[in-house]
């Protein structure tokens with residue numbers, strides 16, 4: 001099996017307090033992993049390291065075999081193309097249309113207008129909101145806005161998709177739909193890591209669970225795949 005993500009003895013301190021303490025883990029290509037644990041356990045810190053938004057104080061991080069532990073600022077865009085991310089609070093630009101929001105990562109990279117049109121249309125179709133492409137995000141429901149965020153995260157064809165409490169603002173029905181969407185994206189080959197406190201998400205995903213408690217990894221629970 002090929003390791004997609006490797007953390008080797010990773011620690012991160014804020015004001016001398018460990019947010020992550022000596023975490024060693026490996027996630028294989030194509031896995032769907034849940035990152036669980038109470039508030040403050042270090043889940044977001046771990047995910048932020050995987051997109052180069054934070055750097056560990058100790059240890060090493062590899063994504064698809066490449067050492068990303070201390071990336072230069074100029075190398076961060078490379079990592080962001082490989083690792084898409086979705087957050088609880090959407091982070092959509094209110095003055096841009098749905099289409100423009102999803103197009104942004106491609107435009108930043110200098111993609112051609114034709115490529116932008118094709119890839120954005122494909123991503124919006126994959127998440128089922130292409131019929132809302134000309135509307136502002138505020139006119140969409142919370143579940144639809146999260147779909148737009150997922151489209152933005154997959155528009156570059158990432159090898160890994162990270163989601164930090166992606167269903168925190170959604171009701172149980174919408175939560176189930178978003179989890180189904182992650183499963184579909186995973187079935188197409190993308191490695192998916194979802195941080196959540198929600199036991200309903202755990203029941204629905206029924207895959208490998210990595211639990212953090214106060215920055216320390218608990219012994220792993222493997223559920224039926």
Ligand SMILES: Nc1ncnc2c1ncn2[C@@H]1O[C@H](COP(=O)(O)OP(=O)(O)OP(=O)(O)O)[C@@H](O)[C@H]1O
Pocket residue numbers: 014015018019037038039040041042043044045046197
């Ligand atoms: N930028 C920061 N500055 C100082 N302390 C921080 C910072 N980011 C995180 N922490 C601390 O690190 C610890 C882990 O936080 P983190 O956000 O990773 O936890 P979490 O498991 O994602 O929690 P939640 O589920 O509430 O989002 C917490 O004690 C938090 O207060």
